[in-house]
Amino acid sequence: MKAMRFHEFGGADVLRYEDVERPRPGAGQVLVQVAATSFNPVDDHIRAGALAKMLPITLPYVPGIDLAGTVAELGPKVEGVQVGDRVVAMLPLDSAGGAAEYVLVPAASLAPAPGSIELVEAAALPLTGLAAWQTAFELAALAPGQSVLVNGAGGAVGSLVVQLAADAGAHVSAVDVPGHADRLRSYGAHRVLGPLDLAAGPAAVGGPFQAVVNHVRLPEEGLARLTDYVADGGVAASTAGAIPEAPGRGVRSASLWVRSDGAQLSELVAKVDAGRIRIHVAARRPVSDLVGVHEDAGAGRLPGKTVLLAP
Secondary structure, three states, rough: OOEEOOOOOOOOEEEEEEEOOOOOOOOOOEEEEEEEEOHHHHHHHHHHHHOOOOOOOOOEEEEOEEEEEEEEEEOOOOOOOOOOOOEEEEEEOOOOOOEEEEEEEEHHHEEEEEOOOOOHHHHHHHHHHHHHHHHHHHHHHOOOOOEEEEEOOHHHHHHHEEEEEEOOEEEEEEEEHHHHHHHHHOOOOOOOOOOOOOHHHHHOOOOOOOEEEEEOOOOOHHHHHHHEEEHHHEEEOOOOOOOOOEEOOOOOEEEEEOOHHHHHHHHHHHHHHHHOOOOOOOOOOOOOOHHHHHHHHHHOOOOOOEEEOOO
């Protein structure tokens, strides 16, 4: 079968599209024929070796953490899934493998694919959806009636946090560049704001807020200023660097390390099929063009969430 792999860490040019042996599922594993994977920024970090100490991997490595495809074969001791089922999954970060024709998946990571959208579009959901879910509900503990500021709301994770928060009954203020404004309003944001002037303080944007969710890479000084945007007793949750706590005001902080969770992914799929959240796919490209995708991402040229179609 064909797979995109890298044998050493480095730039996008270390990626090679090559023939590899088709894997066979072991106990608790499922072999899935890949329809599509997607690009996530962490793919770039893994390939460059930036996470090598935190996330040891075995080389050669097949990138692609997201998966949408069809079950091709079951390993021993697998229940609840059948050959031919359409599925989605977030693959383990240390093994990944979505940029290939077939991939082995732990059965516990699988969820039924949404039936309301194309299978290849569903590849945009797993990692970003789980990151949004875990940020919104595990870290920020969003609840009906809460005020929440989502900084970087137009991105793949931020867009889903806005939708999950609005669906949960929170009062959402979404922050991003004006080009995302109409889409964010359609997602249920009560207010859409331009990029934050952190020096202006929370009152300038209707704050402070019971929860601040940040997806924007900021210097330490900027992250520290975000603490002021959290109301007394509130929470700051971030996927882009730790926001300092303020114990004297009861402000706590939490950062995300996303994990695979088939049950949570099934909840997200149900929300997609019920029309309560939408996935925004900006581009589709063949997995054979993954080198170009990584180059475009590094140069800031990707238009948004990009799915990669299997051969």
